[in-house]
Amino acid sequence: MSGDPVLEVRGVHKAFGAREVLHGIDLDVAAGEIVAVLGPSGCGKTTLLRLIAGFERLDAGSIAVNGIEVAGSQHCVPPERRQVGVVPQEGALFPHLDVARNIGYGLHKGPEATARVHEMLELVGLAGRGEQRPNELSGGQQQRVALARALAPRPSLVLLDEPFSSLDAAMRAQVRDEVFDVLRTAGATAILVTHDQQEALSVADRVAVMLDGRIAQFGDPDVLYERPTSLEVARFVGDAVLLPGTLTGDAATCSLGELALRGDHPPSGPVVLVVRPEQFELHGHPTATDIAGLVVGRSFFGHDGTVRVALDDGTMIVCRTHAGRLPQRGERVGVRVGSPVLAFPATP
Numbered sequence: 001m002s003g004d005p006v007l008e009v010r011g012v013h014k015a016f017g018a019r020e021v022l023h024g025i026d027l028d029v030a031a032g033e034i035v036a037v038l039g040p041s042g043c044g045k046t047t048l049l050r051l052i053a054g055f056e057r058l059d060a061g062s063i064a065v066n067g068i069e070v071a072g073s074q075h076c077v078p079p080e081r082r083q084v085g086v087v088p089q090e091g092a093l094f095p096h097l098d099v100a101r102n103i104g105y106g107l108h109k110g111p112e113a114t115a116r117v118h119e120m121l122e123l124v125g126l127a128g129r130g131e132q133r134p135n136e137l138s139g140g141q142q143q144r145v146a147l148a149r150a151l152a153p154r155p156s157l158v159l160l161d162e163p164f165s166s167l168d169a170a171m172r173a174q175v176r177d178e179v180f181d182v183l184r185t186a187g188a189t190a191i192l193v194t195h196d197q198q199e200a201l202s203v204a205d206r207v208a209v210m211l212d213g214r215i216a217q218f219g220d221p222d223v224l225y226e227r228p229t230s231l232e233v234a235r236f237v238g239d240a241v242l243l244p245g246t247l248t249g250d251a252a253t254c255s256l257g258e259l260a261l262r263g264d265h266p267p268s269g270p271v272v273l274v275v276r277p278e279q280f281e282l283h284g285h286p287t288a289t290d291i292a293g294l295v296v297g298r299s300f301f302g303h304d305g306t307v308r309v310a311l312d313d314g315t316m317i318v319c320r321t322h323a324g325r326l327p328q329r330g331e332r333v334g335v336r337v338g339s340p341v342l343a344f345p346a347t348p
Contacts, residue, residue, distance in 0.1 A: 005067075006031050006156050006189045007052065012061035014047055021047045023213045024061070029157070029189060034180065036192045036200035039210035040236070045193045048210070049159050052191070053086050054079035066156050085150030087160045093134040093142055093149075100130030103148045120148035124182055139167050140175035147179055151186055158183065158190040164199070176203060197237060201225065209233050227263055231344040234274045241280075241317045243273045244346065252343055255315040256291050262340035270346035275337060277306060277320035282327060283334035290334025293317075295327050309335060 009027040013020065021044045029035045037045045050056040052063055054070065054077060063071040065084065070077040093102050100117050107113035121127045124144040134142050143163060150158050163179065164172045180203045183190050194200050200207050201221040208218040217224060217233045228234035235242065245254035247268050252259050254273055265271070286292040296316075297308035305326045307319045317335065327333050 004031055005029065006033075006065065007191070008062075008064040008067075009048075009052070010062045010064075012048070012051060012063065013059045014044075014051060014056065015059055021213050022051075022058075025213075025215055027208060027215065027218070029191060031189055032187050033205045034183060034188075034190045034192065034203065036194055036204035036207045037210055038194055038197065038200040038207050038237075040195055043210045044213040045195075045210050046161060049161055049191065049193045052157075053084055053159055054082050083156040085153065085155035085158045087143075087146050087150045087158065087163050089162050089165055093145055095134055098131050098133055099126065099137070099145050102134065102145055103130075103152050105149060106153050116152055120152050123151070123186060124148045125178070138171075140171055140178065143167070143175050143179060144182070147182060151182075151188065156189065158188050160190060160192045162194055163192075201237070207237075209237060211236065228274075228342070231272055231274070234342060234344070239277050239318065239320075241275045241277065243275065243315070243317075245271050245273045245343070247271045247343055252341075255311060255313050256317075256335065256337055259337055260340040261343050263342060265343040266345040271343040272346050274342040274344065275317075277318050279337055279339050279341065280317065280319035280321075281336050281338045282307065282309075282319055282321055282325070283336075284327060284331070286332065286334030290336050293333055293335055295329050295331045295333055298326055298329060300326065307333075309333060311335065 005028045007029040009025055012022055012025040014022040025048060037048060039045045051058050051071065057076050058071055060073050062069055065082055069075060070082045103120050104113050104117045107116060121130055124147060126141060126144060164176050167175055176199060192204060204221060206219060207221050207224055209216045209224060211232055217229050224237045228237060234240055243254045245252040250261055252261060252271055252273055259273060283290055291311055293309040293311040295307055296310050299306045300323060303323060304320055305323050307321065307327060309317050309319060
């Protein structure tokens with residue numbers, strides 16, 4: 001995404017005692033961009049967010065907002081002076097204040113603040129609800145109030161820390177879409193910290209995959225899924241079936257036969273092949289060109305489903321297919337791979 005950088009993170013390190021959590025993080029976020037920092041629990045993503053917000057001090061490196069350094073090894077601007085808004089987990093609203101006073105908490109009192117609160121209520125779809133207390137609202141409405149409170153002071157950057165983790169699955173998707181519609185309507189620049197792959201890939205303009213305190217890959221969601229730069233990223237982003245194989249030239253041989261490769265691949269020798277579940281083609285009656293297997297499990301998701309197949313050589317794979325074509329448990333099927341796959345060097 002084009003635009004001047006609102007956030008510039010350069011070479012950031014952070015340790016807690018002897019345990020180093022962040023190892024030289026670099027990250028840019030452009031104006032109006034929504035970036036997701038995606039990673040498993042304990043990878044350092046919340047620590048990074050807290051450093052950007054000013055809640056923790058970094059050990060090395062720098063952080064700049066709108067070209068102004070707000071954190072360095074010898075320099076730390078207080079959180080309230082960084083022009084950064086934060087939407088914490090579960091909203092963290094003040095239960096003794098009504099909705100309007102929650103939203104206006106960080107504003108100087110006066111007619112302009114009152115007008116801004118009304119503007120925020122309109123923006124998040126809660127006009128006329130300013131006198132209600134947080135406990136009178138649904139979980140999704142409370143999250144929208146927390147977002148309005150973060151946006152009210154007109155921050156340069158909004159940070160969202162796993163903001164939907166307390167919501168059930170059905171409400172989570174709805175509230176997520178509402179919140180990011182509000183952010184885009186407001187033209188906000190935002191960072192979402194999450195461990196939810198679907199969430200990151202569906203709402204963010206770009207995704208930074210964080211593994212073991214490092215940014216393993218940063219790019220557009222489709223690039224991360226289709227062209228991961230490492231086996232670790234391929235395994236973490238989306239579902240994948242990993243198969244040992246041997247590469248010769250531009251093709252690899254594995255338990256599924258000879259497979260074509262796409263993208264850059266290592267030199268000839270042992271490799272790990274990455275096959276996405278939707279790349280498999282299932283046939284009810286195995287043919288001479290198929291690999292035969294037995295359906296040992298199936299999961300129905302409405303629009304589609306997955307099938308676990310034990311190939312005759314003992315290899316287990318997971319295939320995704322249209323819901324109307326899901327074979328039954330115990331059924332013999334033929335399997336083939338319908339498109340080129342990824343290959344990465346096999347680790348010794």
